[in-house]
Amino acid sequence: MAAFPGEEYEQRLARTRARMAEAEVDVLLVTDPANMNYLTGYDAWSFYVPQAVIVPLQAGAPLWVGRGMDAQSAILTTTLPHDHILSYADDYVESTVKHPMQHVASVLADHGFGKARIGYEGNAYFFTARNLDVLRHSLPDARFDDIDLLVNWVRTVKSPREIEVMRQAARIVERVMQVAIDAVAVGTRQCDAAALISEAQIRGTEEFGGDAPANPPSILSAENAATPHAAWSDAPFRRDTATCLELSGCRRRYHCAMSRTVYLGKPPDEMRRVADATSEGMAAALAAVKPGALCQDVELAWRKTINRAGFSKTSRIGYSIGVNYPPNWADHTASLREDDTTVMEPNMTFHLMLGMWMEGWGFELSDTFRVTETGHEVFASFPRQLFVKA
């Protein structure tokens, strides 16, 4: 069973094909796992071997090509006709003498694309340099065009069904954040808090079971709060330190992310000031969101506000978010930052991520929102404050 009805995928394909026509390609070789899922429903942890969805510009169902043992997952999770599900033998996997992209090339050739204009995702995770080398070598008469992010830009404006699933993810992350704040306590090991958080993420709610998010629980405690992508450890949480929590609910691989910060003890004045400024900055940023606004406008509203309070932030304050697999839940398209002139449209969705990574400590506050017809809707409902525990 695909996550959505067939007509949802048909609409996505139609929007993709419109962009393919603009890009002047005959066929699209989609290898980003999130894009494969988006266009066909395909959902399996098989992206550690080469696989692809082939989308011809002309009407008709795409083709799925992957490892033989994963073809059954394609049958179970996509809307594709079974004769569009093709696979390669297991001895292609990690072979020293042949490469799965040779098989993909032969499928392209068999379907009349040996001399076609083939669009590929040149900067997508898992589309390695060798993948392209093998394809070029196998199809010397084809023209290869790097159309990276073409499908990601289609994904950037969500459908009503996708918004509904992100709302379900919001119900999950509300629970997850409460579990997390409860778990962070002096003397508790960081890994034990991470364990409870992951449990809550995957259990979901009674109504909506969860997936493992594309990013693991981010639990940045004490000195790790100064760097956003540190791993948790066995060390216990300590008194008089801050812990930043960047977490997500994940439903049908759609994400609703949220960050909050917990302080164990009496927070220093400086942290209070950062917390207040960040909260004001978030309000200012959200107030700037509406159809027609540019992404850079939202960042500017934030920047003006925190600059007034005497703070600054050198990194972007958010990005488009939606369906994804590890290692990252972002759509990799629009960013909330200076010089990003993407025009906001209704049902674009962003993770507004205000990470203040200071010298030796940090503070995080973030929420996921959608652009509405008139402004914004924050998906999850959770107090925006510094959580202080004795």
Next chain:
Amino acid sequence: MAAFPGEEYEQRLARTRARMAEAEVDVLLVTDPANMNYLTGYDAWSFYVPQAVIVPLQAGAPLWVGRGMDAQSAILTTTLPHDHILSYADDYVESTVKHPMQHVASVLADHGFGKARIGYEGNAYFFTARNLDVLRHSLPDARFDDIDLLVNWVRTVKSPREIEVMRQAARIVERVMQVAIDAVAVGTRQCDAAALISEAQIRGTEEFGGDAPANPPSILSAENAATPHAAWSDAPFRRDTATCLELSGCRRRYHCAMSRTVYLGKPPDEMRRVADATSEGMAAALAAVKPGALCQDVELAWRKTINRAGFSKTSRIGYSIGVNYPPNWADHTASLREDDTTVMEPNMTFHLMLGMWMEGWGFELSDTFRVTETGHEVFASFPRQLFVKA
């Protein structure tokens, strides 16, 4: 704090440099996150943006290059001198006008490698086709050699310290599998079992906290047991179905994997026969393991045994395993399969993965072992049987 003392990394670098000399490269551009960790200790969830460890053939500490906000993670987790930790500005990230590999290229040039023989990991996850294009364009006088898996082959033979950490992961997976078998019950949602499994993986033991493994819990229930990489769902486990569990303990990013199968009800005779044959096949395979044996010898011992019982398996039965990040815990070097002539050496470690994916159902049995001086050592202790629950 790096996971191991400095001398461990020095030994790894020395072994890597010996292979670099054989490969005739002046410098290695290491982008595989597991290889970056292996050579320097670097551990952060930052591999969703371009980053690299640069290893000169000549003695001296490697260089770390990554995103500015992650430099602090490099300071906290590696043994590198601080002036070997270099970073790029945040506006390189997902930019439409510049690429982080331009910055990496400038670092290479600044350190005298603008005309060097540069080895890169051409088939490594996250080393995209565009990464290589940008490097070639930025350093037109350099020679780029695809030395993919060079570091992975160094990783394939573990050090005593690594073996010790894999033993810790074994203690974790023993607990995890018991939690999993207890959790699979008629009427329980699959996601709720997954939640408890993940919780156990990350909690670890009192002595050794866990990491989130490179592969999520694999819970293949009923029809999903016919395909190895399916995701769990909200659906409850049903009576008279099998559930295959492929799980891992993960400690300091080192994995000990294990698979077992649970049947809810009275197993059909066919499943009993597969279970018995698989168990015999595993014993035969393990009996063939010793220094000097070839990987294909192990597979042959398995194949002869299950063929006698009237079964066959078209996919490989195992692979080298160790330190890794998502999406996969394999070393991507030696496989236990026909025609793999890798010679087994002491302290190579393998996941012997006997997945029998049949028509509409399946059975899995697997364990992780190391090659010893005289034979093998299975890391985890757990009954090798079909678990039958009423």
